[in-house]
Amino acid sequence: MKGFRPDIWKLITVIILILFIFFLVYPMFSMLIKGFQDPATGEWTLKHYQKFFNKRYYYRALINSFKVTFSVTILAILVGVPIAYFMSKYQIKGRRFLEIVIIISMMSPAFIGAYSWILLLGRNGVVTRFMSEHIGINTPSIYGFGGILLVFTLKLYPFIYMYVSGALKKFDVSLEEAAESLGCHGPRKLFGIVLPLITPSIFAGALMVFMNSLADFGTPQLIGEGFVTMPVLVYSEFVSEMGGEAHFAAAMADIMIFITAVMFTLQKSYINRKSYTMSSLRPIQKGELHGIRSLLVHGFIYLVVLLSIIPQLTVIYTSFLNTNGSIFLPGYSLVSYRKIFSTLGTAIRNTYLYGAAAILLILVLGVLIAYISVRRRNVLTGIIDTITMMPYIIPGSVLGITLLLSFNKKPVILSGTAFIIIISLVIRRLPYTLRSSSAILYQIDPNLEEASISLGCRPMRTFFRITLIMMLPGVMSGAILSWITVINELSSSVILYSGKTRTMSVAIYTEVVRGNYGTAAALSTVLIVSTIISLVIFFSISGKEGDHSIEL
């Protein structure tokens, strides 16, 4: 209403915008600029980039990162698309189990995967030793490019799977029938009709895979050894540059953001040009498979899915073994658990404490931003919308460095505090909650609010009594995804933590590096179990079987 009511939503919009500018835009831009500055004089320079592209040691990391991301993206598509297609098209035995396992492997942190593949196939790995001692075969090394590829593919193909099955769920079978009635069948139908229609979804999933594999720090750090990728290089340069102004690390972070921004923009413009709205009047009926085809399809799906859950199983199993450093001893016990609760209790506590604080902020921000950008659109909410896209293109380690550089000197010193970790968690994981909150808000009729107001209820009270209550299912399912990714966060926390603010992910990482495999396994188990419990809650909220509508 013009003139007579100071609109509370305008105030909220301004406050949110200020928060974003202070904690995200300003740090981002000051770091972007830093990459182009001379550390001594502060003058504009390209010397960091010259240094980067002149020394093989540096630019090799960029090449490695590209090698990894492109290979992983292609592999994930080759694995994810067929699984999604088979699962949508045929009756697969144990579908529910498979779906849940796929989601668990997507939601578990990649570095736990890396760590447990080392336990299995590393130099001292169970499988490696078994093969060489009992069979006399030397298994190929898990370290380096191959290992990274294995871990990433098994962790990231679920993104492709999720997006493609989402698209296939909306696929109207009459399109296929129309093709057949025109004499098009078999592979021609598959490649001419079905595939083009799901291509936008494949691309959307591929972008997620690309971003995740480019940004992930833990996996290449643990399993890469000599094979250095960009996040690892940025991290090590940053740590060794500490105390300085980290201009070189900033320049490398700029390169990463440039790449992610380009990919993000390309994908967005592709999606805008090529997206089909399909309304599934008659969804695909799942046919039955027989004989050798059934065997092959089931074999393929189960092989991939079971491979992708092996890390979790390994970790849980080894957490109950007796250990001495990185050596597993015979016999089972709870020694590792006793150890983590006595020496790493703060890490566990911190994880839940920071997670809870972050999720609270995420809930408030997610709901408010969703509301202002859906119901109170204006120039400012447009800017906020754009800013909330930024976390998509900022790799975790880059965000960590960004925040640390901006808030480690007067007037605002936040480095080493829990607050800075919570901020990074909020920035990184807000999008899940925001997206699902907006999505549900679009489905709520604005007239409901007006009906309430016309009956005499003030607008703010209406928001709480009507709108918020109706938004809750969407908000909660988004919040649980935020929560899962918050408690599993490593790449930004590993840069921001101090002795007192260590979280479980960070502790697992440091324990693995130190070779304390028992405690690492026990901590990982705590994390995995927390994740699974959260997922169970998610499924019970988001409802019906097979309808795991995860808004990624």
Place this chain on the structure above:
Amino acid sequence: MSVSIQARHIVKKFDKTTVIPDLSVEIKNGELFTLLGPSGCCKTTFLRMIAGFTSIEGGEICFDGKSINNIPAYARDIGMVFQNYAIFPHLTVRKNIEYGLALRHLSQNEIKKRVDEILSVVKIEEYADKMPEKLSGGQQQRVALARAIVIKPQVLLMDEPLSNLDAKLRIEMRGAIRSIQQNIGITTVYVTHDQEEALAISDRIAVMRSGTIQQVGTPIEIYTRPSNVFVSTFIGRSNLLYAQRAGEDELKFGSGFRIRVPGIRIPQNENRVIAAIRPEELSISSGDGIPAVVKTRTFLGKYVMYEIAFPGEISVPDMPPCEFSQDLGHADHLLDIGDQVFFKPNTAKINIFSSDQMTNYALVR
């Protein structure tokens, strides 16, 4: 208590575009007043200005003479029925209807009494404890109506309340709305684009077009004496024919056929006027009349509708084809396609519009 509504020189702008330039209207206490017009005529915008959901850029809206411009929507004491009902899906029917009462700090007993009362008025007692999703469209409509009137608002606003119902239910519900409105005697502003609905339900109708009111009047006034060509074609069908002024009260059609319209005064400077004749106001004459050819014939049970073509440049261009409806209760024989017929208009019913289409000389006599 029910109130009268005065709108004085209302202006509505969206950004820089003025959509309502200057609108004034007076709505009497207790009447059912309909805003009728094609989509985009701003009838809903005007309704939402009365409700307080959209800002007023100029002029003022008053309830019983007191300006409500500065009263926020929640304090205007209005009841509103929305096009899509806007029933709160998470509350039972009873809780939906109680919603407004509970905000008015009434005792539990009073609330229950009034809800039970209204449930029986709108005939949905048996659904009181159901969730809205279990209800049919017509039942949801009744809940929305009950929720709006149970708070005994000053004004009841209805925004195309029947447009989501099927044809049969629409007729049933408009009867129900009319009788409930009459019983409780509440000032009601009713928005619709359906002229038949407007004619059936209203005490008075305001016909709107692009943000301006074309005519205000009772359904009979508006149908029989439309104020301009737009109203005459928007409400019901009118055949528009050019005619020459042959005298103060005399017209000559292209063929030379003349009629006298008693009591009418066509100004001297008007050479060519527009005669508007409704399909049922034409009658077949033997030898004397305006010649026409039958183009199509549609049998509709009670009557037969013919599409007819008048020769020459006599009919106004860019209008739907001319029609003649033949009442089967009194017809001697049916016409065939291709028949040449002479038609006479009913001079008591005919409307004569100025060449600029804006004045009805039958009204200013």
